Amino acid sequence: MTERMPNRDAAVLNLPNVLEVRGLNVHIATDDGELCAVADAAFSVRDGETLALVGESGAGKSMTALAVMRLAQSAAIRVSGEILLRTGEGEPLNLLALNAPAIRAVRGRLASMVFQEPMTSLNPVLRVGDQIAEAIVAHEAIGWPAARARALDLLRLVGIADAPARSRTFPHELSGGMRQRVMIAIALACRPRLLIADEPTTALDVTVQAQVLALIRSLQKELGMAVLFITHDLGVVAQIADRVAVMYAGRIVEEAPVRDLFAAPRHPYTQGLLRSMPNAGRAARSHRIAPIPGSMPSLARLPLGCAFHPRCERAEPGRCDAGVPALEAIGDLRAVRCWRWREPALAAAENG
Amino acid sequence: MLRFIAWRLGRAALTVLLVLVGCFVAIRSAGSPVDILYPEDATPEQTALLEKQWGLDRSLPEQFGLYVANLARGDFGVSIIERRPVTHIYAEKLQPTLQLAGLALLIGVCVGIPLGAIAALRRGRAAARAAMALAFTGYAVPHFIIAIVLILIFSYHLNWLPSTGAASAWHYVLPAVTLALPLIAAIARYMRSTMLDVMNQDYVRTARAKGVAEPRVVTLHVMRNALLPLITVLGLEVAGLINGSLIVETVFSWPGLGKVLTGSVSRRDFPVLQFGVIAYAIAVVSINCLVDVLYAVADPRVRVES
Numbered sequence: 001m002t003e004r005m006p007n008r009d010a011a012v013l014n015l016p017n018v019l020e021v022r023g024l025n026v027h028i029a030t031d032d033g034e035l036c037a038v039a040d041a042a043f044s045v046r047d048g049e050t051l052a053l054v055g056e057s058g059a060g061k062s063m064t065a066l067a068v069m070r071l072a073q074s075a076a077i078r079v080s081g082e083i084l085l086r087t088g089e090g091e092p093l094n095l096l097a098l099n100a101p102a103i104r105a106v107r108g109r110l111a112s113m114v115f116q117e118p119m120t121s122l123n124p125v126l127r128v129g130d131q132i133a134e135a136i137v138a139h140e141a142i143g144w145p146a147a148r149a150r151a152l153d154l155l156r157l158v159g160i161a162d163a164p165a166r167s168r169t170f171p172h173e174l175s176g177g178m179r180q181r182v183m184i185a186i187a188l189a190c191r192p193r194l195l196i197a198d199e200p201t202t203a204l205d206v207t208v209q210a211q212v213l214a215l216i217r218s219l220q221k222e223l224g225m226a227v228l229f230i231t232h233d234l235g236v237v238a239q240i241a242d243r244v245a246v247m248y249a250g251r252i253v254e255e256a257p258v259r260d261l262f263a264a265p266r267h268p269y270t271q272g273l274l275r276s277m278p279n280a281g282r283a284a285r286s287h288r289i290a291p292i293p294g295s296m297p298s299l300a301r302l303p304l305g306c307a308f309h310p311r312c313e314r315a316e317p318g319r320c321d322a323g324v325p326a327l328e329a330i331g332d333l334r335a336v337r338c339w340r341w342r343e344p345a346l347a348a349a350e351n352g
Numbered sequence: 353m354l355r356f357i358a359w360r361l362g363r364a365a366l367t368v369l370l371v372l373v374g375c376f377v378a379i380r381s382a383g384s385p386v387d388i389l390y391p392e393d394a395t396p397e398q399t400a401l402l403e404k405q406w407g408l409d410r411s412l413p414e415q416f417g418l419y420v421a422n423l424a425r426g427d428f429g430v431s432i433i434e435r436r437p438v439t440h441i442y443a444e445k446l447q448p449t450l451q452l453a454g455l456a457l458l459i460g461v462c463v464g465i466p467l468g469a470i471a472a473l474r475r476g477r478a479a480a481r482a483a484m485a486l487a488f489t490g491y492a493v494p495h496f497i498i499a500i501v502l503i504l505i506f507s508y509h510l511n512w513l514p515s516t517g518a519a520s521a522w523h524y525v526l527p528a529v530t531l532a533l534p535l536i537a538a539i540a541r542y543m544r545s546t547m548l549d550v551m552n553q554d555y556v557r558t559a560r561a562k563g564v565a566e567p568r569v570v571t572l573h574v575m576r577n578a579l580l581p582l583i584t585v586l587g588l589e590v591a592g593l594i595n596g597s598l599i600v601e602t603v604f605s606w607p608g609l610g611k612v613l614t615g616s617v618s619r620r621d622f623p624v625l626q627f628g629v630i631a632y633a634i635a636v637v638s639i640n641c642l643v644d645v646l647y648a649v650a651d652p653r654v655r656v657e658s
Contacts, residue, residue, distance in 0.1 A: 071560060121555055122555055122558065125580070135564075170653070
């Protein structure tokens with residue numbers, strides 16, 4: 001966890017936002033009425049920066065990512081808000097306002113996505129080289145032979161040896177880690193400004209996981225793109241993120257630079273998450289894992305007030321169960337959504 | 353691979369043999385062809401002579417053994433009624449049957465696949481639902497009813513299309529459509545359900561995330577994968593098509609194998625019927641083998657395992 005604690009807060013602040021999300025809501029129609037999977041999400045990712053979106057399954061992380069790519073659209077899903085993607089020159093694109101051909105031109109070219117399941121994310125009947133080349137042909141006036149040649153370069157870029165032979169294989173002939181490398185090659189085919197990685201290492205073995213993380217990190221440095229990294233694993237966050245946004249029951253509850261978040265979490269949920277994390281480093285013997293009691297509420301039955309209050313040891317009746325707190329800015333870089341974050345009990349917990 | 357093929361062939365041969373035994377016993381227990389060949393007032397001596405001549409006086413196992421021995425020598429027998437080799441009779445009638453079945457298969461595939469695909473892409477809409485309800489009906493109605501309804505409408509009332517024989521191209525329309533309708537229904541229904549399954553696959557989302565245009569997503573990523581399981585279904589449906597063609601050919605007086613075969617049943621022409629059964633069994637079995645091969649060609653995952 002101490003491997004990489006970037007300290008470039010000041011530098012990061014001056015970079016332009018590649019992605020800026022404002023007031024994003026995702027509603028899903030179900031038989032029991034409409035659920036709010038993502039409520040009023042707001043965050044931004046700057047050039048060359050990695051923002052980690054953290055939370056338990058069902059917190060709305062993946063839905064947020066799919067909404068940004070406009071891949072969450074079906075008859076049952078309603079997305080509203082503003083998703084601004086800066087393309088370099090001129091006004092940023094509001095992705096939610098684009099028509100089908102325009103969003104198609106964004107996907108894979110300006111913004112790409114790597115998914116959680118490498119085993120099922122590649123088409124089983126197409127050769128992997130062609131699946132990479134397809135992403136190039138979709139956006140550039142280029143023939144298939146030239147695109148295939150570039151696919152070979154991309155395979156080399158993601159660290160696959162013997163690229164010509166590998167490009168002719170079918171996905172089932174490759175291991176999970178290899179397939180995820182191919183997925184990354186597809187995502188990077190047109191050198192996007194933004195890479196969204198939705199739990200890209202969750203389905204992989206730990207050693208392969210480390211390789212893929214290192215690959216994403218080095219490629220980000222090389223290509224200078226912004227990365228929105230979605231994970232439930234705080235260990236991964238520590239390795240890859242510059243800033244972190246913690247989600248709970250569809251809302252962002254805390255946002256902070258990664259170093260500050262680990263050193264001094266403000267939201268009781270974040271504090272609970274950190275306490276429930278196994279720590280191999282300092283004081284391993286004296287450090288006891290303390291899980292957060294209870295579980296995240298179903299989106300269909302959210303409690304009144306702060307969604308976390310039934311599990312929060314500092315919840316104050318009449319206040320925390322009455323209204324949803326706002327995401328309050330603390331300085332330039334941090335924000336927290338808690339009624340009681342200023343109170344000494346919470347401040348003391350930082351050091352506890 | 354060789355062991356796999358040998359095993360498949362052995363199983364296929366066993367299937368054909370079992371079918372043959374079943375047919376052999378069934379037709380002989382139904383009566384003797386002599387009753388049909390000779391008038392009712394024929395003397396017992398006359399019938400006994402004919403039965404001896406055709407070997408019908410022997411025991412069933414004896415007859416069967418003799419028949420199989422002749423088969424092994426390439427002698428498929430002589431028609432009791434027509435007094436000429438059964439192979440000649442079948443050779444004459446093979447072409448019209450193949451043409452009709454082939455045409456029906458072509459219509460079934462060319463209409464059924466797009467219909468199922470469109471129904472999947474427009475699922476939930478009234479037109480797609482109505483089409484699928486109709487397809488379900490088409491699948492449930494037997495061939496002979498479709499044939500009678502079509503003849504009533506298009507031949508009898510409208511007088512647009514001929515209903516008997518194979519004299520012109522127009523004669524192909526009604527029997528081919530009769531055979532094709534249940535096939536269209538089956539293919540469309542299956543295509544729709546596999547399409548819906550594939551549309552939810554992760555790799556389709558990947559294709560969209562790459563920015564691939566929607567027509568290409570639908571054809572290359574969705575349909576290409578949806579067609580794989582359809583190959584298996586198609587093999588089964590072709591076997592059904594062969595069964596159906598027997599009845600449809602009879603209804604439309606089609607000069608094909610169906611008529612030969614049904615005729616041989618009513619006239620108790622044992623050698624003709626037996627050869628027909630063997631030929632149809634071999635056809636169905638080899639189509640199933642062909643399906644396995646096709647599947648291996650179309651799906652790279654199968655290619656490697658075999």
